[in-house]
Amino acid sequence: MSDLNKIPVTVVTGFLGAGKTTLIRHLMQNPQGKRLAVLVNEFGTAGVDSDILKSCADENCPENNIVELANGCICCTVADDFIPTIEALMALPETPEHILIETSGLALPKPLLKAFDWPAIRSRITVDGVIALADAEAVAAGQFAPDLDAVQAQREADDSLDHETPLSEVFEDQISCADIVLLSKADLAGEEGLAKARAVIEAEAPRQLPILPMSEGVIDPRVVLGIGAAAEDDLEARPSHHDGHHDHEHDDFESIVVEMGEVSDPQDLQDRIVNMARNRKILRVKGYVAVEGKPMRMLVQAVGERLRAQYDQPWGAQPRKTQLVVIAEHDDIDVAGIHADLGA
Numbered sequence: 001m002s003d004l005n006k007i008p009v010t011v012v013t014g015f016l017g018a019g020k021t022t023l024i025r026h027l028m029q030n031p032q033g034k035r036l037a038v039l040v041n042e043f044g045t046a047g048v049d050s051d052i053l054k055s056c057a058d059e060n061c062p063e064n065n066i067v068e069l070a071n072g073c074i075c076c077t078v079a080d081d082f083i084p085t086i087e088a089l090m091a092l093p094e095t096p097e098h099i100l101i102e103t104s105g106l107a108l109p110k111p112l113l114k115a116f117d118w119p120a121i122r123s124r125i126t127v128d129g130v131i132a133l134a135d136a137e138a139v140a141a142g143q144f145a146p147d148l149d150a151v152q153a154q155r156e157a158d159d160s161l162d163h164e165t166p167l168s169e170v171f172e173d174q175i176s177c178a179d180i181v182l183l184s185k186a187d188l189a190g191e192e193g194l195a196k197a198r199a200v201i202e203a204e205a206p207r208q209l210p211i212l213p214m215s216e217g218v219i220d221p222r223v224v225l226g227i228g229a230a231a232e233d234d235l236e237a238r239p240s241h242h243d244g245h246h247d248h249e250h251d252d253f254e255s256i257v258v259e260m261g262e263v264s265d266p267q268d269l270q271d272r273i274v275n276m277a278r279n280r281k282i283l284r285v286k287g288y289v290a291v292e293g294k295p296m297r298m299l300v301q302a303v304g305e306r307l308r309a310q311y312d313q314p315w316g317a318q319p320r321k322t323q324l325v326v327i328a329e330h331d332d333i334d335v336a337g338i339h340a341d342l343g344a
Contacts, residue, residue, distance in 0.1 A: 014133030019184035022217030037096035109177040116232040119255040129227030132178035136189035140196035186213030276341040287324035
């Protein structure tokens with residue numbers, strides 16, 4: 001599948017209070033004729049409530065196209081939350097033509113980009129661009145956010161974060177990963193404040209970046225959508241303080257396809273999948289099962305040991321065969337063992 005056929009994703013990052021939700025709301029209201037979907041990842045009561053965005057839902061981005069993940073960093077819960085959610089958005093009756101992701105203000109963006117190389121989605125989706133928001137007044141004053149106490153409280157409330165990482169490093173990682181930096185609240189900062197903030201960001205950026213002023217979340221959508229950065233393939237140009245240090249190596253995951261004939265006991269197969277996931281640390285199993293005597297195919301979706309199975313549609317002219325995709329970390333893929341566990 002070429003990049004032209006992949007669904008583009010725009011990742012919006014920036015600290016609490018930088019204006020991420022305001023920007024996304026503006027893009028929802030000015031979608032350039034595209035059907036949008038939105039994924040919001042925030043934490044606790046200090047985070048952004050997806051209800052703000054759902055109140056802006058319309059025919060271009062209906063309410064069921066807006067999803068909130070509030071139970072941890074989407075990168076750190078990739079198998080359980082991020083991948084299934086992206087797959088669910090791509091499987092909507094009307095496939096989104098562009099997806100907007102609002103990250104937690106405290107999440108490091110680079111590990112999230114690596115998640116887009118997961119076998120389950122890498123051929124169907126691409127990171128169109130990373131947009132980093134910075135509060136112009138705060139940056140000009142030598143801070144990273146308009147309310148550092150609120151940012152610190154948000155950080156302490158989330159156990160999934162590395163509390164030892166200085167906020168300055170999180171800020172630098174956001175800038176280093178960006179394709180465009182937007183200086184929010186430009187009207188409040190004034191020309192002098194904008195110049196100071198721009199100088200700070202230029203000193204932190206690993207390469208020359210567009211740094212644009214923005215007020216009230218208003219920016220021409222043509223500037224931030226349709227960048228075509230394919231950021232998941234451009235990681236070397238986006239350095240992080242955490243490169244090589246407990247970093248998420250999402251490219252160390254592997255998938256295999258297990259094929260077999262018709263199955264006489266579907267419950268036995270489901271039990272085998274659950275036991276295999278438990279014993280071999282399998283992350284995902286998905287596919288279709290041909291059950292003897294059943295005209296409809298059985299769709300199987302497993303995340304770890306959690307499995308869902310349902311008959312979804314008739315086989316029709318398709319060949320009746322069972323086909324399962326198994327995904328795990330590279331060292332946990334034992335092809336012969338997996339086939340034996342599934343009775344293939």
